[in-house]
Amino acid sequence: MRAPLALPLPSSVPHRPQPPTAGHTTSTADRGSFCLAVCTCGWKGPARRSRDLARKDAARHSAG
Numbered sequence: 001m002r003a004p005l006a007l008p009l010p011s012s013v014p015h016r017p018q019p020p021t022a023g024h025t026t027s028t029a030d031r032g033s034f035c036l037a038v039c040t041c042g043w044k045g046p047a048r049r050s051r052d053l054a055r056k057d058a059a060r061h062s063a064g
């Protein structure tokens with residue numbers, strides 16, 4: 001069975017990195033008209049049209 005392909009993040013500059021918490025460094029990345037939260041642990045949040053919601057996803061991930 002083949003492993004799923006990982007899609008690379010766009011070459012956009014991450015927005016507002018969150019302070020590292022318990023080894024997690026989160027930021028947001030743009031994908032077209034969507035924004036998503038990403039973490040150095042490999043976690044990715046859902047695509048959002050609102051950067052604010054993506055930042056909140058990142059904060060919840062870092063806190064949890």
